[in-house]
Amino acid sequence: MKVKPYCGVCLLNRGIKEVELATSDPDLQFKIVKELIKMFQEKFNENNISAHIGTYRDRIIKKLSGCKDPYAEQKRLSNKIAVKFLPFLQKKLNSLKDPYKRFRFAVLASIVGNSIEFHIEDQKIELDSLEQLLKQSFENAEKNLVKDDIQDLFNLLKSKKKVLYLTDNAGEIVFDYILINELYKLNKEVIVAVKEKPVLNDATIEDAKAAGLLELSVKTNSKVKIITTGTDHVGIILSETPKEFLEIFNKAELIIAKGMGYYESLSGEKLPTSIAYLFKIKCRSIAEELKKKINDYVVLLKRI
Amino acid sequence: MKVKPYCGVCLLNRGIKEVELATSDPDLQFKIVKELIKMFQEKFNENNISAHIGTYRDRIIKKLSGCKDPYAEQKRLSNKIAVKFLPFLQKKLNSLKDPYKRFRFAVLASIVGNSIEFHIEDQKIELDSLEQLLKQSFENAEKNLVKDDIQDLFNLLKSKKKVLYLTDNAGEIVFDYILINELYKLNKEVIVAVKEKPVLNDATIEDAKAAGLLELSVKTNSKVKIITTGTDHVGIILSETPKEFLEIFNKAELIIAKGMGYYESLSGEKLPTSIAYLFKIKCRSIAEELKKKINDYVVLLKRI
Secondary structure (H helix, E strand, C coil), rough: CCCCCHHHHHHHHHHHHHHHHHCHHHHHHHHHHHHHHHHHHHCCCCCEEEEHHHHHHHHHHHHCCCCCCCCHHHHHHHHHHHCCHHHHHHHHCCCCCCCCHHHHHHHHHHHHHHHCCCCCEEECCCCCHHHHHHHHHHHHHHHHEECCCCCHHHHHHHHCCCCEEEEEECHHHHHHHHHHHHHCCCCCEEEEEECCCCCECCCCCCHHHHHHHHHHHHHHHCEEEEEEEECCCCCCCHHCCCCCHHHHHHCCCCCCCEEEHHHHHHHCCCCCCEEEEEECCCCCCHHHHHCCCCEEEEEEEECC | CCCCCCCCHHHHHHHHHHHHHHHHCHHHHHHHHHHHHHHHHHCCCCCHHHCCCCCCCHHHHHHHHHHHCCCCCHHHHHHHHHHCCCCHHHHHHCCCCHHHHHHHHHCCHHHHHCHCCCCCCECCCCHHHHHEEEHHHHHHHHHHHEEHHHHHHHHHHCCCEEEEECCCCCCHHHHHHHHHHHHHHHHCHHHHHHHCCCCCCCCCCHHHHCCCCCHHHHHHHCCCEEEEEECCCCCCCHHHHHHHHHHHHHCCCEEEEHHHHHHHEEEEECCEEEEEEECCCCCCHHHEEEEEECCCCCEEEECC
């Protein structure tokens, strides 16, 4: 998805919040913000992709501040809060017998988890109120699902074996656990990708561990496998992605991509296979692009 | 007041909202936003003043869009809503006999009026809810006044004759009417300055007329006089201000300056006389500078 004028505000706002997490030195903060504006002048144009500009932004902040992982503490706490929800999710899921109903619940759970994101211009959330937000999100999940390709996705899955699952945020990855486990029970081979290096509050191997996905991987032998994208991208920049990951990407029979970052960075690309984008709309630019509203839920299947 | 990193978000956000008011052509919107970012790269540094960058921003928007007054409609409606409050304000004022109590009420009324501003990052208001906001603001005015130099200002006024009153926004200027009329009744000569050309939703001669200030000026002969600053500045840039205005500025015995813009642009300058800044804190940067909170009211007297 190409950048829109309003992306400028959100990209800069998040940059400044991130600079504040990365360093408390006001002179250094100013120096970094000026570098961000300089990068904006070069990159902010109609042909660029918002998630790519986000990647360049995050690299500048990490390089100039010397802080490799500004969101480390937020990620740790997000996992902690999200893990508390697992028994609730599992109990709900276990009450459902019909395979489609179980799958539908697991998809919705994974999108509820996509609420866990900080410093987005149009979605103000704080760790203190996260638990409350997640509870409310569950109550309104069906109502908020304004683009509903879950049945199509379920049907398509029947003819597919190898699923690549691109995760988004720490905390959220606990909710993804439910869906990944369900895919495994549907007899799919699931390769779960997290980020190689920290970027925003995106999940890395540490978070896959906290969410129990590494255990699941061991338990299921080759049915569930954890890899990294090999990148530090907001979403993904395919031209910068290592070939080890691209081979897996190109061989997948279906891709499930969590979060706006993957939609921003992949929806304009020619892809090797069908992809399902699962996310909560958290910004004005994507709401306008999809003609939906902020806080709406999307399950958008692009068949190939 | 020097610019702070977070000012970047607010300046850009307001710019984008203003571009949307100025033109509905998406290509032109993008072109203007890119020009704004280019200007930011040149001007956004520790030595610049936020209100000055705001002025450069507004000139770019007006020049490239061809729209001379993007806030024209908001200003017209703000005046309309504010004028409805005049009888309420006058009734309240008329119930007070003690000159200090009357003056205090009039000062607070003028600051309540300072709520009328759009597209500020940390203060989301809409015309639809403005009436409600103003009512609530009156109820909480005394409680929100965290810097209270009203008594000092009242005492200082006793020895002063010529008062220069710098107005801020359309709509708000109706509330200023109350304080200006009270100054006149205290036997002061009041020169009221509005902006020469449109900038944001700042009051111009049109708004002085709508607020009844022109009538007051005629009625009081030379006691209340309306002039313009000769500028299109957010706040004021003294080095760019015409000498006709500077002569009046330099001869004033006391300056009353409404709104954050004047605080931003004058608080770092060497001034010819005492100045009282009257405003509601509407942004994070000024809240941090003054060690107060957003929505707090300030009456800050700087004596010379």
